[in-house]
Amino acid sequence: MLKVKKAALHNLGCKVNSYELEAMQQMLEKAGYEIVPFEPGADVYVINTCTVTNIADRKSRQMLHKAKSMNPDAVVVAVGCYAQVKGEELKKDEAIDLVLGSNCKNDLIEALADYSRTGEKQIQRTEWDTDKSYEELYIDRTEEHTRAFIKVQDGCNQFCTYCIIPYARGRVRSRKIADVYEEVKRLAASGVKEVVVTGIHVCSYGKDLGEGEDLLALIRAVNEVEGIERIRLGSLEPGSISEDFIKALSEMPKVCPHFHLSLQSGCDRTLKRMNRHYSTADFTEVADWIRKYYEHPALCTDVITGFPGESEADFAECRDFVEAVHFFETHVFPYSRRKGTKAADYPDQNTEAVKKARGKVLRDIDRERRVEFLRYYLRKPIQVLFEEEIEFEGKKYWSGHGREYQKVLVADSRDLTNEMLTVTPADIRGGEYLICM
Template sequence: MRIALYTLGCKVNQYESQAMEALLLARGHHLVPFTDQADVYLINSCTVTATSDKKSRQAVRQARKRAPEALVALCGCYPQVSPEAAKELEADLIGGSGDRRAFLDLIEQVAAQREKTVALDNPFHRAGFEPLPAGGLEGRTRGMLKVEDGCTNFCAYCIIPYARGAVRSLAPEGAVAQAKTLEAAGYQEIVVTGIELSGYGRDLPGRPGLADLVEAVCRAVPGLRVRLGSLEPRTVTEDFCRRLAALPNLCPHFHLSLQSGCDATLARMKRRYDTARYRQSVDLLRAFFHRPALTTDLIVGFPGETEEEFQQTLAFLQDCRFARMHIFPYSRRKGTPAATMPHQVPNGEKADRAHRAAEVASAMERSWLTSWVGQTVPVLFEEEKGGFWRGYTPQYVEVFVQGAGLHNQIRTVTITAAGDTHVFGQLTQEENP
């Protein structure tokens, strides 16, 4: 069958979609773009915000409109959390956020029988980590390596624990095997990811920690870059930094979720740290790594956030000097404690705060990028775009150069100019090994 796959959401979703691509190809199916005519349209959905839900529904409707006779299959976090709403859509098959192989079995069965099917489980009853094949379509430069699923933080604004269940981890030897598979497939970089990566290993015998896993993966594939997904600040200890700083192929890029720079707001969010602990993580990373990129997420307009609290956040952002930030106005998410909290911030005020925070973030990003002018750095190139080749440094600085045939190559580049979101450079004469 011709199968078109559309993915919304996080890097874990991207990993799971890549795994489904590999499994579908192994079963003899053909993959086509989501905008083409297909026999099956598979939507791997997201539910982190109300906007994510809307995009998931729109994707189902677009697929049905494009090919009325095709099978439309919806899986992922949206139907897991909102099964009744999902059932109202014109999907032939509805699954959840687990057991991807079984879901592909159902696609083949429903395609043959044409009976509308709903297959949802309780995510808190799942036993163990679901192993899936690493990698996906040919031609990619960065491979996702999912090592953890589930979350038990239950932050006040977040629905994801209800969609993914408790923490389940891939054993270190399994992660090493998948890393070697990605290396053999020609990938130059591995992104280690999970729903709550900092919770890695708490369910495994001996309770190996994230540092143990990262050491094992980096040493197994010393010729590949290894990049970490989002981390909780409490993960970053002196021992964590000392051990990881000794790994030459670990990318010095750390995404530390912040959400607010005000202790009172963090407490209402039920985050498990305060600004002092967060700043300790920032200082440790800068002490142990050379020019690390520190990136973060920020939610503005959380229920009860006053202008004074927001100003505290702006000051804390500038104190931390982030390389890049993702800024989100608080999205009221049904089913979470924050949705029923008093003192909801008006949408206009949330938009204004998001704009002001974005101005601070942009200034910090420009300063960070400008600091790279004149530096010589290794760049992994991904694609040609607008007459330039685009790639990324270990710190995830986006670089554009003129050249030819650079796909999936790591080349040395001298940075010559900085823009608002990326830099420009020139290839050096020497070739990288």
């Protein structure tokens, strides 16, 4: 009797990576592998890597070496963005047996079979000058059970001066609406009630497809799937959004009033040096449109601190803008100097101390704004999709999210997994939880 091989998987990075790892896990299961925790004892370790920052590179290396240390005889597979960008370096790394770059994830089962026969190290990387195809990956279910991330697009044509992703992921490539629709139908049949439409640059969805295959048409198709009760969108670029688009979304009740608008800086001079394709005035206009069509929407964003050449005056302008917009959540990241990007060669690189100090200023604003946003919902009935039971402040609660992505806790003796309930928050705790008594 043949021994069933055990495979362990680990993900680093974005939600697109999470989706891809779930797809690879389901590929392994269909091929007869037993999926086990990322612990000693597996025969195969698959690490879906990330290269968005230097820290991501380091974490990717650490996890690959950790896998080999857990079982020196196991096959260690480096997959994804770090594998794509650093493939030649990984060729020399004895801890890694297989390297599958971006757009090579579908080759996982065949690559493992070849390695089992030959024992020869393989390096597969995508040549973006010639390969412009969308890699078809699918999932039939999700480990989260209640919420599924749906990858609809890959690649980016923006070439922001700080970003390595176009070199790791290639140019814009989109899935056909019909393929997305069928996948969402399968997920709804498995019990999923909420989907998040995601990609590397979601606003570019359909740019490479024919007429009628655009982001709005895609969302309308997902909106028609029976059983799906909520739709969220991944990060949106302000320069690619129109008022008509926001108005159309507001007419679909399943679309949640929760929008992640990619900012990166609230200073126009810095935005220009970043090669971002909008101004702070454009950003404000989009935020105003959203607030025009939604009563109290959640606006979230990302901001990079300490970009090369960002002066104290530039940062003050950024800080004032972030304060004025009143975001629900502001995710703050220090600038990471990435070899191969234009900004890596810019003069006036800021010190790590400057990046850290500016980051603290923005995080302090973020904490204040989160509480300000959540306070609006006290003693108001809100609809919550519950996900899991957690322990908070020594007590057990059911945890879920409102339509605006508020974190909500309720004490209840019933199993509320994947239940949609209307509750009334009475308090805010920990600066992030709405508590229902």
